[in-house]
Amino acid sequence: MHEVSLMQNLMNVVASAAEEQGGGKVMTVHLRIGRMAGVNADSLRFAFDILSKGTVAEEGKLEIETVPLVIHCRGCSEDFNPEQFSLTCPSCGGKDMMIVTGREMEVDYILLEDEKSETG
Ligand SMILES: [Zn+2]
Structure with a gap:
């Protein structure tokens, strides 16, 4: 299933985005997946579970917006x-038809752990 290689690419995007934003843990990964993108959301979640192990997104959850x-x-x-x-x-x-939306496959945003809340 190609969702695994797809997710591998997305994880690379997430990792570099997390680094740019300060390098904290990724708590949420929000994807936008078009209905015509040809990917299966369940397969993506499965791939995320496997590929996030040992990365900054290990404890994160995957949100998929269709x-x-x-x-x-x-x-x-x-x-x-x-x-x-x-x-x-x-x-x-x-x-003469064109697709306006529905083929997206992108990381919309990621949310990092709020480090301020850890100070005690
Ligand atoms: Zn028409």
Whole structure:
């Protein structure tokens, strides 16, 4: 399953982002995954559990935000929110369709452990 190699790349992004933000532990990793991205959220979670071991994100949790599919017709300038990508415009029947959102696969943000709360 390609989610593992995908998550490996995301973990690299997370690790360098955590370093830039001060190098604390990563408590939350928030991903945005488009409906058309072709990845399985459960597989991603599974991959995260394995790959986060021994990293700054070991104690972190993975949040996955699903981005809906939105397509745009250049013919009639309408936007649609279909269940599946269609090459034909449901409104004017045109075939000049583009995907606006739905193919994202990115780390939206990460949250680091709040070190201030540890001072006692
Ligand atoms: Zn149209």
